[in-house]
Amino acid sequence: MIERLWAAGEMPYRDGLYRPDDTGRDVHVDGPGAYHPDAGQPIPFRLGEPLDVVLAIEEDGTTEVDTCFESPLPDGSGWMSGGGSGMGNVGYLARLGSDRTLRWVAVMYFSNPFITVHYEGTTAVCTNDWRNRLTLDLALLDPA
Numbered sequence: 001m002i003e004r005l006w007a008a009g010e011m012p013y014r015d016g017l018y019r020p021d022d023t024g025r026d027v028h029v030d031g032p033g034a035y036h037p038d039a040g041q042p043i044p045f046r047l048g049e050p051l052d053v054v055l056a057i058e059e060d061g062t063t064e065v066d067t068c069f070e071s072p073l074p075d076g077s078g079w080m081s082g083g084g085s086g087m088g089n090v091g092y093l094a095r096l097g098s099d100r101t102l103r104w105v106a107v108m109y110f111s112n113p114f115i116t117v118h119y120e121g122t123t124a125v126c127t128n129d130w131r132n133r134l135t136l137d138l139a140l141l142d143p144a
Helices: 002-007 053-060
Strands: 010-012 016-018 024-029 045-050 062-064 066-072 078-085 090-097 102-108 114-120 123-128 133-137
Touching (some): 010 016, 016 053, 045 133, 078 114, 090 114
Antiparallel strands (some): 010 062, 024 045, 066 078, 090 102, 114 123, 123 133
């Protein structure tokens, strides 16, 4: 299901980390708005409990993927993709394999679109259009 959605340019419309094997985890992201006094700050990112992917899609539907960047990983093992969707409040980050197949996509309803990424070892530092930064340890998110 997730693989088909991604291939069609869509993703689930609920906060979560989704994998092509149709497993997922809740994602908790809070981020201040562009004009909030804390704009330009780190964005907390927490993985929660397992997510029922089928139920998430049945209840909240899907949304289009609007890509702002695709960036090769420094070790050559694949790509990071980021962007948004919807009314401008939704952001996503995705890890793609070297052949650009989906390894996971993290959908965040209140993060706003992600527009850039830079790398620090196995860490991706992603910046949204509010200049807020979300730091992901790619080694922890990638399946074994």
